[in-house]
Amino acid sequence: MTVDCPRILSIAGSDSGGGAGIQADIKTITMLGGHAMTAITAITAQNTLGVQAVHQLPSEMILAQIESVVSDIGVDAVKIGMIGSAEAARAVADYLDKLSIAVVFDPVMIATSGSTLADGETIAAFGQLMDVASVVTPNLPELEALGGKDRILSHGCHLVIKGGHGKGGMVVDELYAPSGLIRRIEGKRIDSSETHGTGCTFASALAVGLGSGLDLNAAFEQAISFTRIAILEAPGLGEGSGPLGHQFVTDFQDDDR
Template sequence: MTETCPRILSIAGSDSGGGAGIQADIKTITMLGGHAMTAITAITAQNTVGVQSVHKVPTAMILAQIESVVSDIGVDAVKIGMIGSAEAALAVAGYLEKLGIAIVFDPVMVATSGSRLADSDTIAAFGKLMDVASVVTPNLPELEALGGRDEILSHGCHLVVKGGHGEGPVVVDELHAPGGLMRRLEGKRLETSETHGTGCTFASALAVGLGSGLDLTSAFEQAISFTRIAILEAPGLGAGNGPLGHQFVTDFQDDFQ
């Protein structure tokens, strides 16, 4: 890690509405004191209501973006979000396995609006990304689609089970190691539809923590706090699921136990 700031590479799709994907990643990384670098995997025409169109970036161009920044600037941690194809997933995994740094994989399948962002072949290729990831951060539907907790942990990675898609007045987020539960956080459920980009924000915040030298538990706690405060500070934009208020987060204190 450099003395100035952690260098964080986001490998993800671009959200034209600025709420999720690369845009949410850059905001999060910047607000947490990191230097954000990007490898864009897909260009989406997207707003708070839904995804209208997706243009996948060729795999060779994704790898060229990664190699360009890694060879010059260097990288302390990687966040992986939307991957446009199975070919891209396998190629990215093959490149990253040689870096030996923290890798956070957010297995994006469906946008907050409900639009599908990964086909069945791409999801099947997620196994290779889980093999190289330090930690995987699915929401509850993604957890089920990937075969559950034990299946993900069998890849040798850590696992964050995000509880935002659950029910009840309390949200439970858990950090698991292959050997068992490491940390469990409980917080009151925030009754809001301003949640576009929540998963991207959390995964990027986690990557910044790890790239800064925090241990995994501390990085997990910081990422949860940052994400919850960003939801509370959402500016209320758009007619659908609005973006978070990354730019308004001033501290990371929260009410979890």
Template sequence: MIPRVLIVAGSDSGGGAGIQADIKTVTMLGGHAMTAITAVTAQNTLGVQAIHPIPADVVGAQMRSVIEDIGVDAVKIGMIGSASVAHAVADLLEQLDVPIVFDPVMISTSGAVLADAATMGAFGRLMHVASVVTPNVPEMAALGGEAAVLAHGCHVVAKGGHGDGEEIVDRLLSPQGEIARAVGRRFNTVDTHGTGCTLASALAAGLAGGMGIEAAFRRAVRFVRIAIVNAPALGGGHGPIGHTLGVVPFDAMES
């Protein structure tokens, strides 16, 4: 059966991040993407102009519709929108026994705040049900550091894109220590909108398809880097990456 990935995240009208990036990623990796939209945003490469949160009961209804009929092999959580949504999502996910990837989205690439203090306070429940949490450098700091996140019993992908230096180091951690790391050169580009969403969705697609955590991590990092190289140069700000431009078949990527 085709891997079924349920994506719980916000919509990006510019198509570079959020649900739109998630669907493209899962589709390119051979999965079936399903969605529970948590917020509708007016957004482009220059920033976020408006946010309309979806009520928690509607988010939950979207999730139940998918779970009860189509079924789910993995879940990816992105932008949550509100504390009430975070708790509603956690209530449902506590009943599932599938891999869960949580990208603790707080600030967009353009700098817009996408999670208030109450929402971030509810992230603890989502980290507790997650198999993997994928924070960038500032998100990791806001969550209390690596030890605080690992204390929830999950794996962590500590992303290095917001760090300094000519190389980016992404690390896969477990509560027992580092499992793997991926090192690559830093690209001189502003077209990185949606990289975090894409990495988390690629990881979820791999886990949904039965890949081990390390193999899914390495393929996800590789997918993001290829997509950055193939960014279509759209808009006047932080442009989207190229999910579907020049991407090689993924069996070849594994060689």
């Protein structure tokens, strides 16, 4: 059964430049017809050129935001992005373990600009988030840092391997269940440097699909289509890797991959 207005909670960091993190999540969720709610894990001073400063919020405040929306509005799906600290990762995992909802975990480690957003201790704590995740969505460098496909799937979650960091003229995105490959989608590589927030956008779109009642295969396809069109519609802002054009995405269903 589909939900007319899925309630999607983004647990992620704030990007002052509006390209990634909470801001990209809100835009994506809204454009796909969901109701966006947030639990901000960190505040960043950030633009298209990089991350200039990060202020981590206490775990207690992160959990207070989550509990506030869960207890009143309710949540159909969760998207996790930049988590900020190992303590926060463990606290969020413990809370979500009590809920029976779809959880999309985007294991953010490095921003598009190259800035580090997770230290070694935090990455080590990602295992607990993978234990509660329905699907994990690493790019190729993140996949390697997390120990590879089999290591992630051993947590019992599904896995999307995003191919944007690969080589060649085609991008290959793969969807795995613990038992093996479910779906493989190939698309023409888009020649663009306006890709800030691509991973956040994809994970949020996937969460909306799952929260609205789509099966994982359909949600996977929808998330790829939306993200590709958002890249093509990028407005060209800033001097570095610019944000996507979420607000200009209209008919993403007809994306010619």
